[in-house]
Amino acid sequence: MDCGHVFALDRRLEKEIDGGLSGSSSLDAFTGIVGLKACVDIGGTKVAVSVADAQGIRGRVVEPTAKEGANDALGQQIVRLIGESCASVGLSAADVTAVGVSSCGPFVIRNRCIELTAPNICGGMAGKARGLPNDWASAVLEAPLRARFRQVRVANDGIGALEAERRWGALQVNGKAMDNCAYVTWSTGIGMGLCVDGHVLHGKNGNAGHAGHMFVSDNNDALCGCGNIGDVEGLIAGNAIPRRFASSGYADAAALFVATYAGDAKANAIVDDLCRVMGRTLYNLVVTLDLQRISMGGSVFWHHREFLLPKLRSHISGKLGSLTDSFELVPAGLGDTVGDYAALALVLS
């Protein structure tokens, strides 16, 4: 199996949409779609597959992410779901001309095909203590798709979202994709897509943008799913909040913010601390890459964006003005549908 070229990827579907992307008509998302495309969104919890053509995106099918059986179960699940998505709208998988896959990462490349080494899917990474029902060191993804479909593009979901935001969302200037920008998701995990000088960064294995795994603390209660202790994701991701703060009475992110809004000083201090870590992470990206704009999404950010934006901006503005004065931190233009557009952006670009 030769998978040919490799593209990068990352994503997330937080909004259940059946029968079409809501609000898509104003985005003109489907202009220029030639042929039938399959759009695949892979997360640690669920996978979603739709098909898109000039008539729009439809036939959405969703299942829990395959985590049992042989380690190509996920790839085989995606092949099957593409067939089911097509069949649900009276089309044939044989007519699919391209498959875009926006997936959680990281990736490894084997035989020139992408496999996932995602901590929330592959039980062989952290061992039995992690509680996953498999011992996979990696999940085969691209090879089964290559065996069935002519054109396949797999990319990290952060990169998929970045491309969607540059094509339809907040990372545009006068209708043209911005050259120096990033998309950052603050969700169950922390993910990013990076673009410098007009080039979307992919890296040697398509993993550019995994800046959520930068070490930023010696805090020993911040165990990330990747095995690091004290990285950004381990400290502030949605799934870090119950791990770190359930013993303080905050069972999850929602409970933490409810308490904060109710005037709970301890909860407010925790949120301030989370924002300090995220704000500094964003600042570090800006000064490292000389970015013009970052758009943010993800469930933790999106549900509390009006509260969080000023706090995050305060960690960037006023610091090293030559790099930050003209920088903007904005909410994702595609809102909580950015994940839906990520896979579509991958097959159109």
Ligand SMILES: [Zn+2]
């Ligand atoms: Zn990590």
